[in-house]
Amino acid sequence: MKDIKQKLIKLFKQGYSTPQIARIAKKIKEPSTTIHYNIKKLEKDGAIKAYNAVFDYDKIGIGYCTFVLIRLSPDEYGNPERLSKELSKHDEIESIDIITGDWEMILKVRTKDKDEYFNFMKNVISRKGVTKITTLTSLKQVKTEFVNL
Amino acid sequence: MKDIKQKLIKLFKQGYSTPQIARIAKKIKEPSTTIHYNIKKLEKDGAIKAYNAVFDYDKIGIGYCTFVLIRLSPDEYGNPERLSKELSKHDEIESIDIITGDWEMILKVRTKDKDEYFNFMKNVISRKGVTKITTLTSLKQVKTEFVNL
DNA sequence: TAAATAATTGAATATTATTCAACTTTATGT
DNA sequence: ACATAAAGTTGAATAATATTCAATTATTTA
Structure with missing residues:
Protein backbone atom coordinates (compact mmCIF):
# COMPACT_ATOMS: atom_id res chain seq x y z
CA MET A 1 0.00 0.00 0.00
CA ASP A 45 -8.21 36.92 -17.80
CA GLY A 46 -7.53 35.47 -14.35
CA ALA A 47 -11.23 34.95 -13.61
CA ILE A 48 -10.60 31.28 -12.87
CA LYS A 49 -7.86 30.71 -10.30
CA ALA A 50 -7.92 26.91 -10.13
CA TYR A 51 -9.98 23.76 -10.58
CA ASN A 52 -10.16 21.66 -7.44
CA ALA A 53 -12.14 19.05 -5.58
CA VAL A 54 -14.85 19.61 -2.99
CA PHE A 55 -14.65 17.00 -0.26
CA ASP A 56 -16.81 15.38 2.33
CA TYR A 57 -14.46 16.63 5.00
CA ASP A 58 -15.58 14.09 7.60
CA LYS A 59 -14.53 11.34 5.23
CA ILE A 60 -11.05 12.74 4.65
CA GLY A 61 -10.36 13.13 8.36
CA ILE A 62 -10.75 16.88 8.81
CA GLY A 63 -14.36 17.00 9.94
CA TYR A 64 -13.82 19.55 12.72
CA CYS A 65 -14.64 22.94 11.19
CA THR A 66 -14.43 26.34 12.89
CA PHE A 67 -14.76 30.01 12.13
CA VAL A 68 -12.18 32.06 13.99
CA LEU A 69 -12.76 35.75 14.67
CA ILE A 70 -9.56 37.68 15.37
CA ARG A 71 -9.05 41.10 16.93
CA LEU A 72 -5.71 42.79 16.44
CA SER A 73 -3.80 45.05 18.80
CA PRO A 74 -3.56 48.77 17.97
CA ASP A 75 -0.05 48.40 16.53
CA GLU A 76 -1.05 45.52 14.19
CA TYR A 77 -4.43 47.02 13.39
CA GLY A 78 -3.10 49.15 10.53
CA ASN A 79 -1.45 46.21 8.77
CA PRO A 80 -3.69 43.13 8.87
CA GLU A 81 -2.18 41.90 5.60
CA ARG A 82 1.11 41.00 7.23
CA LEU A 83 -0.51 38.48 9.56
CA SER A 84 -2.95 37.19 6.95
CA LYS A 85 -0.15 36.46 4.47
CA GLU A 86 1.69 34.61 7.20
CA LEU A 87 -1.39 32.56 8.12
CA SER A 88 -2.26 31.74 4.50
CA LYS A 89 0.60 29.24 4.30
CA HIS A 90 -1.15 26.86 6.68
CA ASP A 91 -3.04 23.97 5.10
CA GLU A 92 -5.62 23.90 7.89
CA ILE A 93 -6.99 27.27 6.81
CA GLU A 94 -9.63 27.14 4.09
CA SER A 95 -10.25 30.88 3.94
CA ILE A 96 -8.97 34.19 5.30
CA ASP A 97 -10.86 37.46 5.08
CA ILE A 98 -10.04 40.89 6.47
CA ILE A 99 -13.34 42.31 7.68
CA THR A 100 -15.15 45.36 9.03
CA GLY A 101 -16.60 45.82 12.50
CA ASP A 102 -15.63 44.54 15.92
CA TRP A 103 -13.17 42.04 14.46
CA GLU A 104 -10.35 42.48 11.97
CA MET A 105 -10.14 39.00 10.51
CA ILE A 106 -12.17 35.82 10.03
CA LEU A 107 -10.70 32.41 9.27
CA LYS A 108 -12.33 29.15 8.29
CA VAL A 109 -10.26 26.32 9.72
CA ARG A 110 -10.49 22.55 9.20
CA THR A 111 -8.81 20.06 11.51
CA LYS A 112 -9.26 16.44 12.58
CA ASP A 113 -10.80 17.19 15.99
CA LYS A 114 -10.92 19.70 18.83
CA ASP A 115 -7.49 18.69 20.13
CA GLU A 116 -5.85 19.35 16.80
CA TYR A 117 -7.73 22.64 16.59
CA PHE A 118 -6.58 23.63 20.07
CA ASN A 119 -2.96 23.01 19.10
CA PHE A 120 -3.42 24.96 15.91
CA MET A 121 -4.93 27.87 17.83
CA LYS A 122 -2.13 27.91 20.38
CA ASN A 123 0.73 27.51 17.93
CA VAL A 124 -0.42 29.36 14.85
CA ILE A 125 -3.14 31.88 15.62
CA SER A 126 -2.10 33.11 19.07
CA ARG A 127 0.81 35.48 18.69
CA LYS A 128 1.70 38.99 19.57
CA GLY A 129 -0.55 41.36 17.70
CA VAL A 130 -3.59 39.17 18.27
CA THR A 131 -5.59 40.61 21.17
CA LYS A 132 -8.68 38.41 21.17
CA ILE A 133 -9.90 35.21 19.51
CA THR A 134 -13.45 33.88 19.33
CA THR A 135 -14.13 30.45 17.86
CA LEU A 136 -17.45 29.50 16.32
CA THR A 137 -17.60 25.72 15.97
CA SER A 138 -19.58 24.16 13.16
CA LEU A 139 -22.06 21.54 14.39
CA LYS A 140 -23.26 20.75 10.89
CA GLN A 141 -22.09 21.79 7.45
CA VAL A 142 -25.07 22.19 5.15
CA LYS A 143 -23.28 23.76 2.19
CA THR A 144 -19.62 24.34 1.31
CA GLU A 145 -17.93 25.93 -1.69
CA PHE A 146 -21.35 26.33 -3.35
CA VAL A 147 -21.94 22.57 -3.09
CA ASN A 148 -24.78 21.12 -0.99
CA LEU A 149 -23.73 18.35 1.33
CA MET B 1 -21.98 36.97 -28.98
CA ASP B 45 -16.60 6.25 -1.12
CA GLY B 46 -18.19 9.70 -1.31
CA ALA B 47 -15.02 11.44 -0.09
CA ILE B 48 -15.01 13.67 -3.16
CA LYS B 49 -18.31 15.50 -3.72
CA ALA B 50 -17.44 17.45 -6.87
CA TYR B 51 -14.68 19.02 -8.94
CA ASN B 52 -15.22 22.72 -9.51
CA ALA B 53 -13.53 26.02 -10.30
CA VAL B 54 -12.21 28.58 -7.84
CA PHE B 55 -12.81 32.09 -9.12
CA ASP B 56 -11.45 35.56 -8.72
CA TYR B 57 -14.86 36.69 -7.55
CA ASP B 58 -14.23 40.35 -8.31
CA LYS B 59 -13.65 39.40 -11.93
CA ILE B 60 -16.87 37.43 -12.26
CA GLY B 61 -18.99 40.23 -10.84
CA ILE B 62 -19.64 38.94 -7.32
CA GLY B 63 -16.86 40.69 -5.45
CA TYR B 64 -18.98 41.71 -2.45
CA CYS B 65 -18.46 39.02 0.16
CA THR B 66 -20.06 38.82 3.61
CA PHE B 67 -20.32 36.50 6.57
CA VAL B 68 -23.82 36.53 8.05
CA LEU B 69 -24.41 35.51 11.66
CA ILE B 70 -27.97 34.44 12.36
CA ARG B 71 -29.79 34.04 15.66
CA LEU B 72 -33.02 32.05 15.68
CA SER B 73 -36.15 32.56 17.76
CA PRO B 74 -36.87 30.04 20.55
CA ASP B 75 -39.42 28.16 18.41
CA GLU B 76 -36.99 27.74 15.46
CA TYR B 77 -34.01 27.15 17.69
CA GLY B 78 -34.61 23.43 17.95
CA ASN B 79 -34.76 22.92 14.19
CA PRO B 80 -32.09 24.98 12.42
CA GLU B 81 -31.96 22.42 9.62
CA ARG B 82 -35.31 23.45 8.21
CA LEU B 83 -34.14 27.01 7.52
CA SER B 84 -30.68 25.97 6.37
CA LYS B 85 -32.09 23.54 3.79
CA GLU B 86 -34.35 26.31 2.53
CA LEU B 87 -31.43 28.77 2.27
CA SER B 88 -29.12 26.29 0.57
CA LYS B 89 -31.03 26.62 -2.70
CA HIS B 90 -29.80 30.18 -3.19
CA ASP B 91 -26.84 30.65 -5.55
CA GLU B 92 -25.56 33.65 -3.61
CA ILE B 93 -24.69 31.47 -0.63
CA GLU B 94 -21.28 29.83 -0.76
CA SER B 95 -21.53 28.09 2.60
CA ILE B 96 -23.95 27.38 5.44
CA ASP B 97 -22.93 26.10 8.86
CA ILE B 98 -24.97 25.46 11.98
CA ILE B 99 -22.79 26.60 14.87
CA THR B 100 -22.39 26.73 18.64
CA GLY B 101 -22.47 29.81 20.86
CA ASP B 102 -24.32 33.10 20.67
CA TRP B 103 -25.39 32.47 17.07
CA GLU B 104 -27.11 29.49 15.49
CA MET B 105 -25.94 29.82 11.90
CA ILE B 106 -23.20 31.39 9.79
CA LEU B 107 -23.47 32.01 6.05
CA LYS B 108 -20.88 33.08 3.53
CA VAL B 109 -22.63 35.15 0.88
CA ARG B 110 -21.36 36.54 -2.44
CA THR B 111 -23.15 39.28 -4.34
CA LYS B 112 -22.31 42.00 -6.86
CA ASP B 113 -22.37 44.91 -4.40
CA LYS B 114 -23.88 46.18 -1.15
CA ASP B 115 -27.24 46.97 -2.81
CA GLU B 116 -27.62 43.43 -4.08
CA TYR B 117 -26.61 42.14 -0.66
CA PHE B 118 -29.18 44.38 1.04
CA ASN B 119 -31.93 43.00 -1.20
CA PHE B 120 -30.75 39.47 -0.55
CA MET B 121 -30.79 40.08 3.19
CA LYS B 122 -34.28 41.57 3.13
CA ASN B 123 -35.84 39.01 0.80
CA VAL B 124 -34.08 35.78 1.68
CA ILE B 125 -32.49 35.88 5.11
CA SER B 126 -35.01 38.00 7.03
CA ARG B 127 -38.03 35.89 7.85
CA LYS B 128 -39.96 34.78 10.85
CA GLY B 129 -37.81 32.60 13.02
CA VAL B 130 -34.76 34.84 12.48
CA THR B 131 -34.38 37.09 15.52
CA LYS B 132 -31.11 38.86 14.80
CA ILE B 133 -28.64 39.22 11.92
CA THR B 134 -25.08 40.53 12.04
CA THR B 135 -23.14 41.03 8.84
CA LEU B 136 -19.35 40.93 8.70
CA THR B 137 -18.21 42.46 5.42
CA SER B 138 -15.01 41.27 3.77
CA LEU B 139 -12.64 44.10 2.94
CA LYS B 140 -10.07 41.77 1.43
CA GLN B 141 -10.09 38.09 0.59
CA VAL B 142 -6.64 36.63 1.20
CA LYS B 143 -7.51 32.96 0.77
CA THR B 144 -10.61 31.08 -0.42
CA GLU B 145 -11.39 27.41 -0.81
CA PHE B 146 -7.79 26.60 0.19
CA VAL B 147 -6.48 28.73 -2.70
CA ASN B 148 -4.37 31.85 -2.09
CA LEU B 149 -5.55 34.88 -4.00
C1' DT C 1 -2.13 -20.81 6.11
C1' DA C 2 -5.47 -20.95 2.56
C1' DA C 3 -8.87 -18.23 0.34
C1' DA C 4 -10.83 -13.94 -0.55
C1' DT C 5 -10.43 -9.21 -1.24
C1' DA C 6 -8.07 -5.00 -2.40
C1' DA C 7 -4.46 -2.64 -4.84
C1' DT C 8 -1.05 -2.17 -8.59
C1' DT C 9 0.18 -2.13 -13.30
C1' DG C 10 1.10 -2.44 -18.71
C1' DA C 11 -1.08 -2.80 -23.06
C1' DA C 12 -5.07 -1.74 -25.93
C1' DT C 13 -8.91 1.12 -26.81
C1' DA C 14 -12.13 4.88 -26.38
C1' DT C 15 -12.79 9.49 -25.41
C1' DT C 16 -11.45 14.11 -25.07
C1' DA C 17 -8.69 18.26 -25.46
C1' DT C 18 -6.12 21.05 -28.51
C1' DT C 19 -4.50 23.12 -32.70
C1' DC C 20 -5.32 25.32 -36.88
C1' DA C 21 -7.31 27.86 -40.55
C1' DA C 22 -11.46 29.76 -42.41
C1' DC C 23 -15.19 32.48 -41.44
C1' DT C 24 -18.43 35.68 -38.90
C1' DT C 25 -19.48 39.09 -35.76
C1' DT C 26 -18.38 43.07 -33.07
C1' DA C 27 -15.56 47.11 -31.90
C1' DT C 28 -12.66 51.14 -33.19
C1' DG C 29 -10.92 55.22 -35.41
C1' DT C 30 -11.40 58.78 -38.87
C1' DA D 1 -20.80 55.75 -42.42
C1' DC D 2 -17.18 53.08 -43.75
C1' DA D 3 -12.88 50.71 -43.67
C1' DT D 4 -10.01 48.14 -40.74
C1' DA D 5 -8.80 45.75 -36.73
C1' DA D 6 -9.94 42.78 -33.07
C1' DA D 7 -12.67 39.29 -30.92
C1' DG D 8 -15.48 35.31 -31.24
C1' DT D 9 -17.28 31.01 -33.64
C1' DT D 10 -16.66 26.69 -35.81
C1' DG D 11 -15.41 22.01 -38.41
C1' DA D 12 -11.71 18.98 -39.47
C1' DA D 13 -7.31 16.95 -38.14
C1' DT D 14 -4.20 15.80 -34.61
C1' DA D 15 -2.37 15.17 -30.03
C1' DA D 16 -3.12 13.95 -25.48
C1' DT D 17 -5.66 11.70 -22.01
C1' DA D 18 -8.90 8.76 -19.63
C1' DT D 19 -10.72 4.27 -19.37
C1' DT D 20 -11.08 -0.66 -19.77
C1' DC D 21 -9.30 -5.08 -19.15
C1' DA D 22 -6.68 -8.91 -17.68
C1' DA D 23 -2.69 -10.32 -15.19
C1' DT D 24 -0.05 -9.83 -11.05
C1' DT D 25 1.05 -8.63 -6.33
C1' DA D 26 -0.10 -7.34 -1.69
C1' DT D 27 -3.16 -7.35 2.17
C1' DT D 28 -6.88 -8.90 4.98
C1' DT D 29 -9.88 -12.41 6.89
C1' DA D 30 -11.52 -16.78 8.65
Missing part, protein backbone atom coordinates in the same frame (compact mmCIF):
# COMPACT_ATOMS: atom_id res chain seq x y z
CA LYS A 2 1.34 3.35 -1.06
CA ASP A 3 -1.10 5.70 0.67
CA ILE A 4 -1.81 7.55 -2.51
CA LYS A 5 -5.06 8.82 -0.98
CA GLN A 6 -3.43 11.51 1.17
CA LYS A 7 -1.28 12.70 -1.72
CA LEU A 8 -4.35 12.99 -3.93
CA ILE A 9 -6.25 14.97 -1.30
CA LYS A 10 -3.38 17.42 -0.95
CA LEU A 11 -3.14 17.93 -4.71
CA PHE A 12 -6.90 18.26 -5.19
CA LYS A 13 -7.06 21.01 -2.56
CA GLN A 14 -4.71 23.12 -4.66
CA GLY A 15 -6.05 22.21 -8.10
CA TYR A 16 -5.05 19.34 -10.38
CA SER A 17 -8.48 19.24 -11.99
CA THR A 18 -9.55 20.53 -15.38
CA PRO A 19 -12.79 21.45 -17.14
CA GLN A 20 -14.91 18.79 -18.83
CA ILE A 21 -15.23 20.54 -22.17
CA ALA A 22 -17.11 17.75 -23.96
CA ARG A 23 -19.71 17.48 -21.19
CA ILE A 24 -20.23 21.24 -21.02
CA ALA A 25 -20.53 21.39 -24.82
CA LYS A 26 -23.32 18.82 -24.74
CA LYS A 27 -25.01 20.50 -21.79
CA ILE A 28 -25.25 23.97 -23.30
CA LYS A 29 -25.40 22.76 -26.90
CA GLU A 30 -22.41 24.56 -28.38
CA PRO A 31 -19.39 23.21 -30.27
CA SER A 32 -16.61 22.03 -28.01
CA THR A 33 -14.15 24.38 -29.75
CA THR A 34 -16.32 27.35 -28.75
CA ILE A 35 -16.43 26.13 -25.15
CA HIS A 36 -12.68 25.61 -25.24
CA TYR A 37 -12.09 29.15 -26.50
CA ASN A 38 -14.31 30.70 -23.82
CA ILE A 39 -12.77 28.72 -20.98
CA LYS A 40 -9.24 29.64 -22.04
CA LYS A 41 -10.32 33.26 -22.09
CA LEU A 42 -11.63 33.07 -18.52
CA GLU A 43 -8.35 31.49 -17.45
CA LYS A 44 -6.24 34.04 -19.33
CA LYS B 2 -23.58 34.19 -27.05
CA ASP B 3 -22.61 35.11 -23.49
CA ILE B 4 -21.23 31.68 -22.82
CA LYS B 5 -19.21 33.13 -19.94
CA GLN B 6 -22.11 33.28 -17.48
CA LYS B 7 -23.23 29.76 -18.36
CA LEU B 8 -19.70 28.47 -17.76
CA ILE B 9 -19.47 30.22 -14.39
CA LYS B 10 -22.75 28.67 -13.28
CA LEU B 11 -21.65 25.19 -14.32
CA PHE B 12 -18.19 25.51 -12.78
CA LYS B 13 -19.69 26.47 -9.42
CA GLN B 14 -21.49 23.13 -9.31
CA GLY B 15 -18.78 20.96 -10.84
CA TYR B 16 -18.15 20.14 -14.48
CA SER B 17 -14.44 19.63 -13.89
CA THR B 18 -12.49 16.41 -13.64
CA PRO B 19 -9.14 15.23 -12.28
CA GLN B 20 -5.98 15.56 -14.36
CA ILE B 21 -4.82 11.98 -13.99
CA ALA B 22 -1.80 12.23 -16.29
CA ARG B 23 -0.47 15.32 -14.52
CA ILE B 24 -0.96 13.78 -11.07
CA ALA B 25 0.73 10.57 -12.23
CA LYS B 26 3.81 12.52 -13.32
CA LYS B 27 3.79 14.61 -10.14
CA ILE B 28 3.76 11.72 -7.69
CA LYS B 29 5.57 9.28 -9.99
CA GLU B 30 3.01 6.48 -10.14
CA PRO B 31 1.36 4.81 -13.13
CA SER B 32 -1.73 6.64 -14.36
CA THR B 33 -3.82 3.50 -13.93
CA THR B 34 -2.95 3.43 -10.23
CA ILE B 35 -3.93 7.08 -9.88
CA HIS B 36 -7.13 6.37 -11.78
CA TYR B 37 -8.01 3.49 -9.47
CA ASN B 38 -7.41 5.52 -6.32
CA ILE B 39 -9.40 8.52 -7.51
CA LYS B 40 -12.37 6.36 -8.48
CA LYS B 41 -12.23 4.84 -5.02
CA LEU B 42 -12.37 8.26 -3.36
CA GLU B 43 -15.35 9.16 -5.52
CA LYS B 44 -17.12 5.87 -4.87
